[in-house]
Amino acid sequence: MVPAEALGIGRVDHLGLAVRSLEEAMPFYTQVLGLPLHELEEVAEQRVRTAVFQVGESRLELLEPTSPDSPVAKFLEKRGEGLHHVALAVPDVAHALSLLAARGCELIDRVPRRGAGGAMIAFVHPKSTHGVLLELCAREG
């Protein structure tokens, strides 16, 4: 049997963690865990503010909704704070999406778009991944 073409997943790029308030959640990561803050950013299109912490070659991305119609606000309402998504690094998001579409996966984004930190990203629906919202992510350099 010919193995299916791999997506080229290199590592876990980051884990997205939904929080009600960055101000309340950040001291745990900075002061209790002692992680360095990498970046604070507002992603207007997703209606979130993010605080990113570097953890070796991966990152933790805290997500605070900036509007009641943010996908993260809906998540917090239904499930409370916690793991929101897993982001895997791929070399080419568009190519990975075309492979996943051909394999019958339900894509949230049919084409890559710009996410936090300037990365190209796309989401795959949790229905296709056994319950985890999956992000594909490609960074330059």
Ligand code: CMX
């Ligand atoms: N992880 C796992 N399952 C999730 C989920 C998540 N983060 N969010 C929703 N679900 C599940 C729900 O529990 C629900 O399951 P059931 O049908 O079994 O109850 C199902 O998905 C539908 O959920 P919903 O609450 O009705 O929400 P919607 O369908 O309106 O939206 C989703 C869900 C994933 C399509 C939407 O949140 C989305 O498009 N997400 C991608 C964009 C995003 O999350 N942006 C924020 C982060 C941005 C960034 O990192 O920059």
